[in-house]
Amino acid sequence: MGLLSEGTPLSWQETKKLADHVRKHGIEQFIKLYHSLKDRSTICLKWGDEVEYMLVKFDHDKKKARVLLDAERVLNILQEQERRKPKDNPTSWKPEYAAYMIEGTPGHPYGPRMAHFNVVEANMKLRREEVLSQLCENETALSLTSFPTLGCSDFTSPHYDPTPTCGASHSLFFPEEAIYQGHPRFSTLTRNIRERRGEKVVINIPIYKDKNTPSPFVEDFSQYGDDGEAQNASKPDHIYVDCMGYGMGCCCLQMTFQACNIQEARLLYDQLNPLCPIVLALSAACPINRGYLADTDCRWDIISASVDCRTKEERGEQPLKEDRFVIPKSRYASIDSYLSPCGEKYNDIELVMDKDIYKRLRDNGIDHLLAQHIAHLFIRDPISLFSEKIHQNDDEDSDHFENIQSTNWQTMRFKPPPPNTTIGWRVEFRPTEVQLTDFENAAFVVFIALLTRVILSFKLNFVIPVSKVDENMKKAHRRDAVLNEKFYFRKDIMTCNSPPEAEIACGCLAKEGDDFMPSGDEYCLLSINEIINGKPGEFLGLVPLIKQYLECVDDCDVDTSCTINQYLSLIQERASGKRMTTACWMRSFVAKHPAYKDDSVVTDEIAYDLVKACDDITQGRIDCPELLPCYNTKSEQHIPTAVLKEEQFYQKKAAKQHQVPPLTTLAYSD
Known part of the structure; x- marks a missing residue:
């Protein structure tokens, strides 16, 4: 969740008048923050995950599943428990956009030793148990990317009707009460995005054309109270939705990594970017929207459209008069430029930026x-501002900077340390779709976390041109992309700084000279199976690379090694097609349901059975070999005391010597 300022929200017109003020002071805050913290080094690698949960209520008599609008009550209880023992609480809780969503994170970040990988799943289980303990009979907490009947009639519990002519969203399908009401940020964002855009947001999702799906598929929205806006905005053969709730009402899985210093954070930002579309396709879990099967598998483009506050001028549909820029993408999109020297030569798309802000930053070092x-992030206006936060001390505050930074929702986020903390420079990996089980979510978290270690320890280079990553993002959304699409990926990953261990792992010699001259020979089209599992003679594969890295570390106990290998096996089997993605499994479930009429419609009965099956799989009541292998991880609730003591000793020794130990020593092996 982004910046949660307290106070009285301003209207869009009031916020618009203060946009230049926020930008000006946001830049001043960043400049001061940068110069005071640019040399900050952290002794210990830290990392963590965020899982978003969806509250669901079953009506077994009527065979109906609804989202449960009870997040505020549940969250208040969980946060109160957290406040009672802030140093010892193993979990932490935050609100999310929808009144049926809650975000859970570990109470404290994970650390550098291999044993930390063995607590991820156990902590996720604990989080789920804490939420479930506050729910009643026939209620559950699912890590479900998108609720299948979101926006259909009677999809919330308690029931509320949409209000197409008033409220924050003016949605035909999504009631105001489904937006989280415990903090004004969410309704304010919804209202201001719509008002800034000058119309409701437009989300058109290609419908899956089954043999009985009408052709063309066209809906009549007058039955919902449409004044003609929806009918004009909708496209034939598309599922139309009309507000922020359809995107930000989806759940996801995110990971944050604290680097040793700003240079390493910039490097990780760049190196993880090419992995975003690969992981998006591999974790695909969103094939159903507003009660229809879609011809796409992922949520990303839906969220992108749901918060697209660009005006017609900014979208290039009218000549620029009132606005400053034509902006190619929504503020929720893939990144547009790399940050480190290794990525600079791969910045091959035109970057829209505020030249005055760029000059101000350059003039200040x-x-x-x-x-x-x-300067690119700051082409955007603030879309949520609170009266109490207008005037700030730029020497001590960073809220104006975070106001715009946190509403640029991109695949990767570069995060400066907050002022008045000991936190280091961080990067956030944001594309992953949340999975049904704690085992799956832990597998994706551990997979990405291990890749960060491999990249840094072996000094590898995964960077490809930004334009190719954008092409990959488009491919990642397509139905069964994990099996049917080929993605641009770098095959030449060694650098002149790669150590001998990397040469052994990759089976080739380190490069000489300039590592980073762009060349079409450096990357090629590979399937996700080839990227994950390897292609003989062309690419080793990410999982084999991780396994070779694990051979080089000596602090991995038997239980942790067993757990990691089970996670990596799941990733490999998803990539090869041996196990389905969540999206593929959901499609198969609907297609096989006796009530399905081959018309792309997911009825209440089908949705009930699907959501109930999801809950049964999550709770381990049924096996689903199409989706999951038989697994028996030995994930532990706590890091062994001996490991913690060794970490503390290492940190104190390094601090005493006023230096940061080499990352490969501290974070990867001893």
Whole structure:
């Protein structure tokens, strides 16, 4: 969740008048933050995950599943428990956009030793148990990317009707009460996005054309109270939805990594970017929207459209008069530029940026790559502002900077340390779709976390042109992309700085000279199976690479090794097609349901059975070999005391010597 300022929200017109004020002071805050913290080094690698949960209520008599609008009550209880023992609480809880959503994270970040990988799943189980303990009979907490009947009639419990002519969203399908009411941020964002855009957001999702699906598929929205806006905005053969709730009402899985310093954070930001579309396709879990089967598998483009506050001028549909820029993408999109020297030559798309802000940053000692990144983020207006936060002390506060930073929802996020904390420079990996079980979610978290270690320890280079990553993002959304699409991926990953261990792992010699000259020979089209499991003679494969890395570490106990290998096996089997993605499994479930009429319609009965099956799989009441292998991880609730003591000793020794131990020593092996 982004910045949660307290106070009285301003209207869009009031916020618009203050947009330049927020940008000006946001940049001043960043400049001061940068110069005071640019040399900050952290002794210990830290990392963590965020899982978003969806509250669901079953009506077994009527065979109906609804989203449960009870997040505020549940969250208040969980946060109160957290406040009672802030140092010892193993979990932490935050609100999310919808009144049926809750975000859970570990109470404290994970650390550098291999044993930390063996607590991820156990902590996720604990989080789910804490939520479930506050629910009643026939209620559950699912890590479900998108609720299949979101926006259909009677999809909330308690029931509320949409209000197409009033409220924050003016939605035909999504009631105001389904937005989380415990903090004004969410309704304010919804209202201001719509008002800034000058119309409701437009989300058109290609419908899956089954043999009985009408052709063309066209809906009549007058039955919902449409004044003609929806009918004009909708496209034939598309599922139309009309507000922020359809995107931000989806659940996801995110990971944050604290780097040792700003240079390493910028490097990780770049190196993880090409992995975003690969992981998006591999975790695909969103094939049903507003009660229809879609011809796409992922949520990303839906969220992108749901918060697209660009005006017609900014979208290039009218000449620029009132607005400053034509902006190619929504503020929820893939990144547009790399931040480190290794990525600079791969910045091959035109970057729209505020040139005055860029000059201000450069004049104040910010290098070109970082200056253009910030100047690009700041082409956006603030879309939520609170009266109590208008005037700030730029020497101590960073809320104006975070206001715009946190509403640029991109695949990767570069995160400066908050002021007045000991936190280091961080990067956030944001594309992953949440999975049904704690085992699956832990598998994706551990997979990405291990990749960060491999990249840094072996000094590898995964960077490809930004334009190719954008092409990959488009492919990742397509139905069964994990099996049917080929993605641009770098085959030449060694650098002149790669150590001998990397040469052994990759089966080739380190490069000589300039590592980072773009060349079409450096990347090729590979299937996800080839990217994950390897292609002989062309690419080793990410999982074999991780396994080779694990051979080089000596602090991995038997239980942790067993757990990691089970996670990696799941990733490999998803990539090869041996196990289905969640999206593929859901499609198969609907197609086989006796009530399905081959018309793309997911009825209440089908949705009930599907959501109930999801709950049964999550709770381990049924096996689903199409989706999951038989697994028996030995994930532990706590890091062994001996490991913690060793970490503390290492940190104190390094701090005493006023230096940061080499990352490969501290974070990867001892």
